[in-house]
Amino acid sequence: MDEIRLQLLKEVAGLHDIPEGAYNIRENGKSIGRQSTEEIEIVPMEDGSGLNIYVKPGTKKKSLHIPVIISQSGLSEVVYNNFHIGEDCDVTIIAGCGIHNGGSADSRHDGIHSFYIGENSRVKYVEKHYGMGDGNGERIMNPETNVEMAKNSYMEMETVQIKGVDSTIRKTHAKLAEGAKIVITERLMTHGKQTAESYFDVTLDGEDSGANLISRAVAKENSYQKFVSKIIGNTVCSGHSECDAIIMDHAKIEAIPELTANSTEAALIHEAAIGKIAGEQITKLMTLGLSEAEAEEKIVEGFLR
Amino acid sequence: MLELRNISFDVDENSKTKGILKNINLTLEDNKFVVVTGPNGGGKSTLAKIIAGIETPSQGQIFWNGEDITQLNVTERAKRGISYAFQQPVRFKGITVFDLIQLATGKPINVDKACEYLSAVGLCAKDYIRREVNASLSGGELKRIEIATVMARNTAMTIFDEPEAGIDLWSFQNLIQVFEKLHEQNHGNIMIISHQERILNIADEIVMIADGQLRDRGPREEMLPKIFGQIDRPEGCGCRYYEQC
Numbered sequence: 214m215d216e217i218r219l220q221l222l223k224e225v226a227g228l229h230d231i232p233e234g235a236y237n238i239r240e241n242g243k244s245i246g247r248q249s250t251e252e253i254e255i256v257p258m259e260d261g262s263g264l265n266i267y268v269k270p271g272t273k274k275k276s277l278h279i280p281v282i283i284s285q286s287g288l289s290e291v292v293y294n295n296f297h298i299g300e301d302c303d304v305t306i307i308a309g310c311g312i313h314n315g316g317s318a319d320s321r322h323d324g325i326h327s328f329y330i331g332e333n334s335r336v337k338y339v340e341k342h343y344g345m346g347d348g349n350g351e352r353i354m355n356p357e358t359n360v361e362m363a364k365n366s367y368m369e370m371e372t373v374q375i376k377g378v379d380s381t382i383r384k385t386h387a388k389l390a391e392g393a394k395i396v397i398t399e400r401l402m403t404h405g406k407q408t409a410e411s412y413f414d415v416t417l418d419g420e421d422s423g424a425n426l427i428s429r430a431v432a433k434e435n436s437y438q439k440f441v442s443k444i445i446g447n448t449v450c451s452g453h454s455e456c457d458a459i460i461m462d463h464a465k466i467e468a469i470p471e472l473t474a475n476s477t478e479a480a481l482i483h484e485a486a487i488g489k490i491a492g493e494q495i496t497k498l499m500t501l502g503l504s505e506a507e508a509e510e511k512i513v514e515g516f517l518r
Numbered sequence: 519m520l521e522l523r524n525i526s527f528d529v530d531e532n533s534k535t536k537g538i539l540k541n542i543n544l545t546l547e548d549n550k551f552v553v554v555t556g557p558n559g560g561g562k563s564t565l566a567k568i569i570a571g572i573e574t575p576s577q578g579q580i581f582w583n584g585e586d587i588t589q590l591n592v593t594e595r596a597k598r599g600i601s602y603a604f605q606q607p608v609r610f611k612g613i614t615v616f617d618l619i620q621l622a623t624g625k626p627i628n629v630d631k632a633c634e635y636l637s638a639v640g641l642c643a644k645d646y647i648r649r650e651v652n653a654s655l656s657g658g659e660l661k662r663i664e665i666a667t668v669m670a671r672n673t674a675m676t677i678f679d680e681p682e683a684g685i686d687l688w689s690f691q692n693l694i695q696v697f698e699k700l701h702e703q704n705h706g707n708i709m710i711i712s713h714q715e716r717i718l719n720i721a722d723e724i725v726m727i728a729d730g731q732l733r734d735r736g737p738r739e740e741m742l743p744k745i746f747g748q749i750d751r752p753e754g755c756g757c758r759y760y761e762q763c
Contacts, residue, residue: 429612457611496572497608499592500601501622501671511621515612 217284217345221311224343226280236278237264239292241285253277253304263293263325270299270331278307281324286316286350291323300331300363309341312352312378321353328359330366330393338370344377351379358385362393364419370397374409375517383411389450391419399428400517403436403464410439417450417479426454431513432464443471446479456485459516520546520569520675520707525578527564527730538564540730542578548674551701551708553721555745561730562711563605566679569709570602571595582675599674599706605683607664610651615663618651622670635666638699640692657684665696674706682714694720718742 218240222228231246235253238246249255252272256265266277279294298304314320330336344352360368374381387395395415403409415424424444432438444452456468470483490512498508527539539561546552554562567573569580571592579588587595610618619632633643639662649655651663661684668676681697682690694716700708701720710717718724724741726734734744 491608493604493608494610496592497604498621500570500572500596500604501618501667502593502596502624503621504593511613511617512610515610515614515617518612 217313221282225309225311225341232278239281266296268298272302276305281310284313287318289321294326296328298330302334305337311343314346314348314350316348319351323355325357330362332363333365335367340372342374353380355382360387362389364390365392368395372399381409387415389422394423396425401430404433407436413442416445420449423451428456430458433461437465439467441469445473447475449478452481454483458487521581523579525575528576551722553710554725556727560728566677601668601671601673601676603668603678605679607660616647622667635670639666678710
């Protein structure tokens, strides 16, 4: 693998080599490596627009890597991946997209992932986005995640975008049946003129279903972020969304909560806090010998961890 | 050795200048355990912040081992060996207790080493080491973590600003033991801002600050009787010693 490829794979999927277990590595619009296993079958769509992935019922402690890398400046693609998770599974799915743009044309990846999670299954889904390259062309990523959760299923979704993405619109929709739980953690940093918009839309249809949406964001320089979280509670359920953001320089952040309770038994909470780094935090770290810039960096690093 | 020469600190209050510290002259010899005490609002915490570089004096100079550090910022003073424990410990989202202790030591350390500092302040280390230094910790826990970070720095001058504030009785007992141990181990200069008799009782020297002025200083044996009213007062005087007399 060449150096750019390796760097992108390391950043988005933590890969240093070909992963163990099931995987599909997509580069510049084509699969450059794919492996199914006995438990996880990866079936490409006939038109080449994505994958259908089938996880057999009862699959436990298995992982799937499906990173996407783009190193061809000017490439724009829309990819559809559908994950069919059987009942009683426990799997980890590592996705993510890395773009290296060394040219003047925009590179863009729209990844639309749909999850159908069977009863009593647990899914950990990690999605990292990363951009690099010194070209003038923008690095654009628009991930969309649709989740349908069956009875007593559980999903932990972790999305990270720390560096190099010029523009992103991230959409997540989830519908939860009885006893299903979803925890979504988003960590996001923008700088320069970057823009990032995140939309979460969770519908709690089943009794005792629950959602916890946590966003930690840092906006630096002239960047812009928007966080919209919408939770609809239709029955006995609990929903919590929390947006915590550090704003720096001339950045702008919007946090817009929307809670809809269609039942007296729905317990929904939203918390949002946007502010600059507290001066006393910087001073405290300076008393430990860090410079002001180092202190600021540590605080941001910890906040986004 | 720390030397304060003619230190004053003024603030604007309703368009008038108010003196918080007034011409403080103070020399602290090496390896002394000094407690600065006095009435609330007298300027003790401001004095501590001025030594740490958090506040800048309106006039006067500060010398540390012969070097004029008046214009040095907090970081530069920290690098020269001046540590400061906040009266109200700072909370951080995402930074763990381990992170903070490691930053304090200034070098990579392992978890066992970090736990030693926490155990020294009476915290069960394994319960705390990976926790974030955030609002989930109580005031007393934060206070002890703050003291642990300052101990981890192991510097030539350590300033504690009212370490007993917000600490329960049980923890206070533990805190006294921590300071006694620090004193025994002779960890450079220790300056504690405190009103607590039990902390005053372990001082080598006590400095009295009231109304922004250095009212008195001396060895503990001389100062304690004055502070606790065992001296003659002017006839008819009902006020507490040092406050108005």
